Amino acid sequence: MIRLGGRPRPARVALFVTCLGDVFYPEVGEATVRLLHRLGIAVDFPLGQTCCGQPAFNAGFHQPARDVARRNLALFANAEYVIVPSGSCAAMWRVFYPELFADDPVLGEQAEALAARTYELAEFLVHVVGVERLSAVFHGKVAYHASCHLLRELGVAEEPRRLISQVEGAELVPMELAEQCCGFGGTFAVKYPEISDAMLQKKIASLKRAGADTLVSCDAGCLMHIAGRLRRQGETIRIMHLAELLNAGGATDAQASKS
Amino acid sequence: MSTHTASHTALHSAAKHLGTEGFQEHARHALKDASLQQALQLLVTNFVPRRVAAMAALGNAEELRTEARAIKERTMARLDEYLERFATQAQRVGVQVHWAHDAAEARQIITGIAQHIDAHVIVKGKSMATEEMHLNAHLEQHGYEVVETDLGEYIIQLAGETPSHIIAPAIHKTRQQIATLLHEQLGTPYTEVIPEMTQIARRALREQFLRADMGITGVNFAIAETGSIVLVTNEGNGRLSSTMPRVHVAVMGMEKIIPRLADLAVMLKVLTNSATGQKISSYVTMLTGPRRAHDLDGPEELHVVIMDNGRSAILRSANREALYCLRCGACLNVCPIYQNIGGHAYGWVYPGPIGAVLTPMFTGLDTAQHLPRASTLCGACREACPVKINIPHLLLNLRQQSVERHDAPWAERMLFTLWSWIMRYPRLYESVISLAALAQKPFVKQGWLSRLPAPLAGWTQSRDFKAVAARSFRQRWQATLQHERPVAHGAAPEEGMVHE
Amino acid sequence: MAEAAAQLQTRLAAQRPTLLAQVQQELDAAGGVVAHVHSAPEAVAYITHLAQQKDAHLVVRWQSELLEALEVDAALHQQGITVRTTALPPGTVAGESASTVAMTTQRLELRALLARADLGLSGVDYVIAETGTLVLMARAGQMRGVSLLPPVHVAVARTSQVIATLADYLLLAQAAGADPQQYLTSCVSFVTGPSRTGDIELKLTIGVHGPGELHLLVLDDGNAK
Numbered sequence A: 001m002i003r004l005g006g007r008p009r010p011a012r013v014a015l016f017v018t019c020l021g022d023v024f025y026p027e028v029g030e031a032t033v034r035l036l037h038r039l040g041i042a043v044d045f046p047l048g049q050t051c052c053g054q055p056a057f058n059a060g061f062h063q064p065a066r067d068v069a070r071r072n073l074a075l076f077a078n079a080e081y082v083i084v085p086s087g088s089c090a091a092m093w094r095v096f097y098p099e100l101f102a103d104d105p106v107l108g109e110q111a112e113a114l115a116a117r118t119y120e121l122a123e124f125l126v127h128v129v130g131v132e133r134l135s136a137v138f139h140g141k142v143a144y145h146a147s148c149h150l151l152r153e154l155g156v157a158e159e160p161r162r163l164i165s166q167v168e169g170a171e172l173v174p175m176e177l178a179e180q181c182c183g184f185g186g187t188f189a190v191k192y193p194e195i196s197d198a199m200l201q202k203k204i205a206s207l208k209r210a211g212a213d214t215l216v217s218c219d220a221g222c223l224m225h226i227a228g229r230l231r232r233q234g235e236t237i238r239i240m241h242l243a244e245l246l247n248a249g250g251a252t253d254a255q256a257s258k259s
Numbered sequence B: 001m002s003t004h005t006a007s008h009t010a011l012h013s014a015a016k017h018l019g020t021e022g023f024q025e026h027a028r029h030a031l032k033d034a035s036l037q038q039a040l041q042l043l044v045t046n047f048v049p050r051r052v053a054a055m056a057a058l059g060n061a062e063e064l065r066t067e068a069r070a071i072k073e074r075t076m077a078r079l080d081e082y083l084e085r086f087a088t089q090a091q092r093v094g095v096q097v098h099w100a101h102d103a104a105e106a107r108q109i110i111t112g113i114a115q116h117i118d119a120h121v122i123v124k125g126k127s128m129a130t131e132e133m134h135l136n137a138h139l140e141q142h143g144y145e146v147v148e149t150d151l152g153e154y155i156i157q158l159a160g161e162t163p164s165h166i167i168a169p170a171i172h173k174t175r176q177q178i179a180t181l182l183h184e185q186l187g188t189p190y191t192e193v194i195p196e197m198t199q200i201a202r203r204a205l206r207e208q209f210l211r212a213d214m215g216i217t218g219v220n221f222a223i224a225e226t227g228s229i230v231l232v233t234n235e236g237n238g239r240l241s242s243t244m245p246r247v248h249v250a251v252m253g254m255e256k257i258i259p260r261l262a263d264l265a266v267m268l269k270v271l272t273n274s275a276t277g278q279k280i281s282s283y284v285t286m287l288t289g290p291r292r293a294h295d296l297d298g299p300e301e302l303h304v305v306i307m308d309n310g311r312s313a314i315l316r317s318a319n320r321e322a323l324y325c326l327r328c329g330a331c332l333n334v335c336p337i338y339q340n341i342g343g344h345a346y347g348w349v350y351p352g353p354i355g356a357v358l359t360p361m362f363t364g365l366d367t368a369q370h371l372p373r374a375s376t377l378c379g380a381c382r383e384a385c386p387v388k389i390n391i392p393h394l395l396l397n398l399r400q401q402s403v404e405r406h407d408a409p410w411a412e413r414m415l416f417t418l419w420s421w422i423m424r425y426p427r428l429y430e431s432v433i434s435l436a437a438l439a440q441k442p443f444v445k446q447g448w449l450s451r452l453p454a455p456l457a458g459w460t461q462s463r464d465f466k467a468v469a470a471r472s473f474r475q476r477w478q479a480t481l482q483h484e485r486p487v488a489h490g491a492a493p494e495e496g497m498v499h500e
Numbered sequence C: 001m002a003e004a005a006a007q008l009q010t011r012l013a014a015q016r017p018t019l020l021a022q023v024q025q026e027l028d029a030a031g032g033v034v035a036h037v038h039s040a041p042e043a044v045a046y047i048t049h050l051a052q053q054k055d056a057h058l059v060v061r062w063q064s065e066l067l068e069a070l071e072v073d074a075a076l077h078q079q080g081i082t083v084r085t086t087a088l089p090p091g092t093v094a095g096e097s098a099s100t101v102a103m104t105t106q107r108l109e110l111r112a113l114l115a116r117a118d119l120g121l122s123g124v125d126y127v128i129a130e131t132g133t134l135v136l137m138a139r140a141g142q143m144r145g146v147s148l149l150p151p152v153h154v155a156v157a158r159t160s161q162v163i164a165t166l167a168d169y170l171l172l173a174q175a176a177g178a179d180p181q182q183y184l185t186s187c188v189s190f191v192t193g194p195s196r197t198g199d200i201e202l203k204l205t206i207g208v209h210g211p212g213e214l215h216l217l218v219l220d221d222g223n224a225k
Helices: A020-024 A027-038 A054-057 A062-075 A087-100 A105-115 A121-129 A148-153 A158-165 A193-209 A220-232 A241-248 A250-256 B003-013 B019-032 B034-057 B063-079 B079-092 B103-118 B128-132 B137-141 B151-159 B175-186 B192-210 B237-243 B265-274 B311-316 B320-324 B330-334 B335-339 B351-362 B380-384 B389-403 B410-424 B426-443 B454-460 B474-479 C004-028 C041-054 C065-070 C071-080 C100-116 C164-176
Strands: A003-005 A008-009 A011-013 A042-044 A081-084 A117-121 A139-144 A168-172 A214-217 A240-243 B095-098 B122-123 B143-147 B214-215 B221-223 B228-233 B246-253 B282-289 B299-308 C033-037 C058-062 C082-086 C119-122 C124-127 C135-137 C151-159 C189-193 C213-219
Touching: A008 B246, A011 A027, A020 A027, A020 A220, A020 B351, A020 B474, A027 A042, A027 B474, A027 C100, A054 A087, A054 B410, A062 A087, A062 A105, A062 B410, A081 A121, A087 A148, A087 C071, A105 A220, A105 B454, A117 A121, A121 A158, A121 A241, A139 A193, A148 A250, A148 B380, A158 A168, A168 B175, A168 B237, A193 A220, A193 B019, A193 B335, A214 A220, A214 A241, A220 A240, A220 C124, A240 A241, A241 C082, B003 B265, B019 B034, B019 B335, B034 B063, B034 B330, B034 B335, B063 B079, B063 B265, B063 B320, B079 B095, B079 B299, B095 B103, B103 B137, B103 B214, B103 B246, B103 C213, B122 B192, B122 B237, B128 B137, B128 B246, B137 B143, B143 B151, B143 C124, B151 B175, B151 B192, B175 B192, B175 C213, B192 B237, B221 B265, B228 B237, B228 B265, B237 B246, B237 B282, B237 C189, B265 C164, B282 C004, B311 B320, B330 B335, B330 B351, B330 B380, B380 B389, B410 B426, C004 C164, C033 C041, C033 C135, C041 C065, C041 C071, C041 C119, C041 C151, C041 C213, C058 C100, C065 C151, C071 C082, C082 C100, C124 C164, C135 C151, C135 C164
Parallel strands: A011 A042, A011 A081, A081 A117, A139 A168, A139 A214, A214 A240, B095 B299, B122 B143, B122 B214, B214 B246, B246 B299, C033 C213, C058 C082, C058 C119, C119 C151, C151 C213
Antiparallel strands: A003 A008, B221 B228, B228 B282, B282 C189, C124 C135, C135 C189
């Protein structure tokens, strides 16, 4: 633990980058690491990690989910903090791992202990690190999409907005349907595509009404979903993960954005 | 009415379970039904803001919800005891208490009462419990004239449809559709003016209240301590149905019990504020027995039919809290799925999030397994629920049960077995990712795919799909990131980020 | 129980001015009309004026001490309006049951009257300030239909009948007796405003099956301060 001005700051964290992050949005993991480095925090990345198990769990397949989750209990057993740049994966660890292993006295305890050390990125930055000022620079009108698990399973609402406001040049614009589900829901988007798309269209309409040129969220799944539609429609609104926004600055602006 | 709407009517007139295919088809229809979509907008512009404002105005909404939930928890923990107490107290004040194990028995009991009192005309207040047992059809088959008196239910009855919302049964209908309906069915002059349509219904139904032999209502709360039943209404039809006819039959699901009279204050408050954003409904009627010797009106007989119909199974299950439901409809109004497809696609009595839980539990998970899956688990329902039912977790429970019963398609089972292998062996995982990155190459345009193969094709109907990154995070970590270092902690002067 | 009730009454007496203002605000918001009157003649004037406005021919009222004391019948008669009272059959001795035949006849007659009455006039058992709710308990002389069948309902309350919340009512009720059969009558109606519906396009419409108009006269019985 480093002590700075009387406030203890974590010296080292373990990163769970999520399968979506690893495979589809590696820039998010990169931005997260660099951001944490800039805060003087070292990052471990246990290479054995893959997925949190949520896809199987959500589909009702508890055994495969347990098989996969069990590995994470072991891989991160010694981590003082586990940082997850995803609301839904962080919720899986915090809320559902204890449930998955509720019947196992040993693993159940491990799951509870691990859950207590697991943080989604925004809440970690605000509540554990106590970030008040950022050196990030990003010029744009930013709307924030409050992903569902982050908002309603983890209760993280104001933290991402607070962080966005700390980025120089970023104007946080209110979006009426900010807290409305975007229609991703994992396999829901594939199994019920028409309903999913109807939800998505309403989200995008709200985004456009907000007059934003950039949409920021803490979940790659949502970003993928929204970006996919924007692209199909030929829209130029930028989609960014919070980590990328907080890591943006001057010349690196172009790299950090995505559409 | 257009042919499109007519086929819509045919789909839900069946009043039977739709099944997965039926649900998908119905949902697609609903999404393209312009007048339904317009009607559903009312949820967003009207119902939801009213509830939000009302709950905020209370000042202590959170505490009230917590307390209301605690009352329900206490009740369910000792439900048999409270039911016994209710029955004892009710009987003391002259109520005839009937126990119905299932819908069939409930129908039998009610028809039996009608027969016993030689009834001909029956007026009905709104009761979702009677919808569960298809009571109207049954009574009509037995020769009784049944008239729904709640305006929304009356409209639905005239249209030969089923309710699409727990609180506003005819919400899916436009005023033009209702005007046509009244004109065609009642022969009254055509008018689209809402107060005029309401008066037409009032006049037509007032006659029925006065000639009815029997009134059937639901029950919002049954108080164990006093043997009283409570009806929460706005129109006055509940009062009239329970006062004018000589016999009143009140039908309740057994979970409607609350332990004490004093509990009513909290329960009523969370119910009306959540359902319609009202501090209290226009009429709350507490009935303790039939009329007394010196009462100048009121029914000679009061029967209370307490129905199980699958509730005790829910009570014993992991989804017990589904029984806390007050039937307020708040979850429907905030559900993005319900907001887009309306109530009929759910295929049974209870639509929306709570319907997605109750329908499989009442009618069978085998035929209704699609309902718990037709959700993104966004949790808006849980936030809106006056008794904080954790609906997303109940839906997850049902998905798990469905899998354990081998209801999931074989292909999905195989998929997750395969997935589990891939996710447990990082080398295998890496190979699969590399393979995917390679296989997708010819189809990738600027980092996106516009078409996906068969099982995932639903996505690319309307959206592009992100291509697998050329270099995964783990590759980047191993190549460069792991060698980067944090800013030395001595150099970090204060909170916040520091320039490199 | 009794002690709690007594304490409550003391508290309520002290809060009365605020509660009265709240009744006005709440019932008004619920679509009812609230008038504060300071004397029996004032109350009677309001009622007769209203009855005239509505072109009423028949008024049916509760039999209650308060309504008797107002002497409203005479004033209405003067306007050519018939007044009938929902009393037990004539000749019934207080505390004894009337004969079944007499009761049946009386019930049928009153039912027919209420079906064509233009205005129903009742007292109240309580008025709940928090929500502007009238508490009407069915008892001898206090017939349910009076506040239900006619298109206009007028209720007269004394300021001392105003309480703060529903919880207050439930407490006071239970303090009045040990047996629910005693402290709860066959029907307790909580009435808040005229009847309403939003069943067509969620557009609010006043006046469905119950009365389309509700007037509450709050009579100052020295308990307004």
